[in-house]
Amino acid sequence: MIKTERSFEGVYLALAIGALLIAPFILTESYTRHLLILALIYAVVASNWDLSLGYGGLFNFAHLAFFSIGVYGYGIMAKSIGISPWLAIPLAGLLSVAAAMIVAVPILRLGGIYIILVTFAFSQLVLQIVVSQSDITGGNMGMVGLPPLKLPGYNFVRDGKLGYYFGAVILLLSSTFFLRWLVNSPTGLSIVALRDNADYAVSRGISLAKQRVITLTASALFTGIAGGYYGAYIRVASPDAFGMGLLSLLLSILLVGGTSTIYGPILAAFLLTFISEAMVDLGPWRHMIVAVMIVAVLIFYPGGIWQAATGFNEFLKRRLGGRVARKTSAQST
Amino acid sequence: MTAETVLYILVSGVVLGSLYALMAVGLALVWTTLGIFNFAHGMFITLGAYFAWTVADGNGLGWGLAAGIAFSVAALAALGCLAEAVLVRPFLKRDNLVLVAVITTLAAATFLENATLLSRGGRSKQLAPLAEGNISMFGIGLSAHEAAIVVIAPLILYSVWLFLQRTRTGSALRAIAQNQEAALLAGIPVARLYALSFALAASLAGLVGIFLGGIKFMSPSMGTDPMVKALVVVIFGGIASISGPIRAAYVIGLLEAVCIYSIGIYWTQAALFVVMIAVLMIRPTGLFGGQRA
Numbered sequence: 195m196i197k198t199e200r201s202f203e204g205v206y207l208a209l210a211i212g213a214l215l216i217a218p219f220i221l222t223e224s225y226t227r228h229l230l231i232l233a234l235i236y237a238v239v240a241s242n243w244d245l246s247l248g249y250g251g252l253f254n255f256a257h258l259a260f261f262s263i264g265v266y267g268y269g270i271m272a273k274s275i276g277i278s279p280w281l282a283i284p285l286a287g288l289l290s291v292a293a294a295m296i297v298a299v300p301i302l303r304l305g306g307i308y309i310i311l312v313t314f315a316f317s318q319l320v321l322q323i324v325v326s327q328s329d330i331t332g333g334n335m336g337m338v339g340l341p342p343l344k345l346p347g348y349n350f351v352r353d354g355k356l357g358y359y360f361g362a363v364i365l366l367l368s369s370t371f372f373l374r375w376l377v378n379s380p381t382g383l384s385i386v387a388l389r390d391n392a393d394y395a396v397s398r399g400i401s402l403a404k405q406r407v408i409t410l411t412a413s414a415l416f417t418g419i420a421g422g423y424y425g426a427y428i429r430v431a432s433p434d435a436f437g438m439g440l441l442s443l444l445l446s447i448l449l450v451g452g453t454s455t456i457y458g459p460i461l462a463a464f465l466l467t468f469i470s471e472a473m474v475d476l477g478p479w480r481h482m483i484v485a486v487m488i489v490a491v492l493i494f495y496p497g498g499i500w501q502a503a504t505g506f507n508e509f510l511k512r513r514l515g516g517r518v519a520r521k522t523s524a525q526s527t
Numbered sequence: 528m529t530a531e532t533v534l535y536i537l538v539s540g541v542v543l544g545s546l547y548a549l550m551a552v553g554l555a556l557v558w559t560t561l562g563i564f565n566f567a568h569g570m571f572i573t574l575g576a577y578f579a580w581t582v583a584d585g586n587g588l589g590w591g592l593a594a595g596i597a598f599s600v601a602a603l604a605a606l607g608c609l610a611e612a613v614l615v616r617p618f619l620k621r622d623n624l625v626l627v628a629v630i631t632t633l634a635a636a637t638f639l640e641n642a643t644l645l646s647r648g649g650r651s652k653q654l655a656p657l658a659e660g661n662i663s664m665f666g667i668g669l670s671a672h673e674a675a676i677v678v679i680a681p682l683i684l685y686s687v688w689l690f691l692q693r694t695r696t697g698s699a700l701r702a703i704a705q706n707q708e709a710a711l712l713a714g715i716p717v718a719r720l721y722a723l724s725f726a727l728a729a730s731l732a733g734l735v736g737i738f739l740g741g742i743k744f745m746s747p748s749m750g751t752d753p754m755v756k757a758l759v760v761v762i763f764g765g766i767a768s769i770s771g772p773i774r775a776a777y778v779i780g781l782l783e784a785v786c787i788y789s790i791g792i793y794w795t796q797a798a799l800f801v802v803m804i805a806v807l808m809i810r811p812t813g814l815f816g817g818q819r820a
Contacts, residue, residue, distance in 0.1 A: 478641035485634035
């Protein structure tokens with residue numbers, strides 16, 4: 195079962211990359227491209243969250259704080275200090291990694307619901323600090339006019355944001371390769387082992403504390419970079435990035451996509467970003483409809499849309515296989 | 528610091544503590560029986576205030592505050608049952624129930640907040656206080672409304688405690704919290720009691736909303752902030768018992784009052800979170816928590 199999935203992975207991946215490369219030339223409208231860029235960034239954030247929450251089984255609710263720290267880190271470094279945006283974005287990633295190390299300390303001894311509560315409290319704490327330090331972060335108003343990404347003689351926003359689009363594609367691809375490599379590596383397997391049976395895994399010599407730190411920091415790296423990239427694209431760092439709105443959007447991307455799949459959240463990021471934007475004229479109704487949809491998907495597709503997609507794949511295979519079987523049985527009679 | 532200031536801090540701490548205790552008990556009740564954390568709890572607070580306003584206020588039906596409170600508590604109980612049936616029951620058999628419940632209750636909170644916004648508008652409203660006027664005690668004055676909260680909240684908490692300790696239904700709820708399978712074997716209707724604990728938690732949250740509506744202006748998102756505080760309280764007190772969060776609520780209320788006085792309102796929230804994280808590092812099951820993690 196795992197074998198067959200593997201052998202198809204390359205084919206589907208090539209198709210997906212092809213689609214990402216062609217998409218901007220079909221969807222030329224600036225607003226559609228904007229949505230695509232947002233979806234790509236959300237896909238990075240959600241699939242990295244999948245590492246800690248899905249594979250690691252750590253109910254880490256500070257993930258959004260890692261993203262926001264990336265956004266603010268970029269803002270402070272690129273605007274206030276004046277570091278080149280190209281350097282500030284990876285540095286934003288490292289800043290999030292540092293934050294992840296800090297979060298990891300209090301939760302090393304905790305389990306289940308307490309991890310949710312502490313990580314949630316941590317992000318509230320970061321939010322409080324950001325709001326109260328208005329000299330540095332702009333307080334409730336946030337920071338505006340962050341430096342955009344530029345190459346000599348080329349602003350990324352030109353040609354209908356084409357530069358930002360491909361930048362985001364590269365970001366998603368490198369993040370996804372990193373995640374796939376990590377979860378298939380011995381470290382990734384030991385993270386999953388800890389999730390499935392902590393006592394057994396620990397008795398086999400896996401360090402719970404060390405793996406938790408690795409899981410959190412690894413999931414923060416590309417999340418922080420995505421935060422920095424988001425800051426360079428939107429050019430605003432605002433406390434809204436910590437809000438319940440973005441939190442539930444990303445969490446639903448993750449759960450509707452299907453946890454412990456990495457590809458599921460990526461797929462769901464595109465789906466949910468576009469569905470949500472398509473209903474933007476409906477005002478409050480939009481949030482209500484999305485909320486109902488999320489609960490419905492969770493009731494009817496427990497494994498998310500990724501499970502539905504693989505289910506369809508299995509169905510196709512069974513139909514093809516069935517036809518072959520019937521043919522051979524007809525021949526034998 | 529004069530004795531008056533100390534008394535003032537004490538009283539405002541007890542007012543805050545009373546409200547937090549009512550909220551935290553609801554959260555802890557749902558957690559102990561169902562094993563999930565209800566993020567829609569804050570919206571139950573908001574709806575409690577809005578239901579009461581709709582029935583009580585002159586711009587609504589205008590039937591007076593008593594009718595408003597009665598209707599609000601009943602409506603919240605019904606809503607609690609409904610929430611349990613839609614948001615929790617379909618997922619009870621899943622391994623990742625805790626996580627799924629987080630997203631379904633968050634989704635419900637979004638749904639209810641926007642529904643409130645649609646039907647009642649974003650403009651701030653205020654609920655009539657429980658009692659008019661001010662009273663002064665020991666040289667400090669406080670509103671009769673706040674005095675009423677300080678008196679009523681412990682009474683409600685005490686009756687919840689009596690209900691859990693002295694009635695058959697209450698014992699059944701505690702039995703489920705301790706060992707669900709054994710409770711099921713003993714013939715306890717576990718599914719029905721899940722709905723009951725949700726309903727009870729929701730009506731307690733509704734009461735908090737009514738109390739808050741008489742102090743602050745009401746808005747569709749008025750429940751979010753108190754819910755975050757209640758979260759701190761349950762972590763601080765240990766979520767796996769009912770008495771832990773109650774004691775923690777008063778501790779946090781007093782701590783907050785002291786912090787607001789000494790370091791200002793901006794840093795108070797941050798200080799509370801730091802204290803809470805520190806407590807958890809030393810005692811992973813909360814300050815008053817037992818061994819259950």
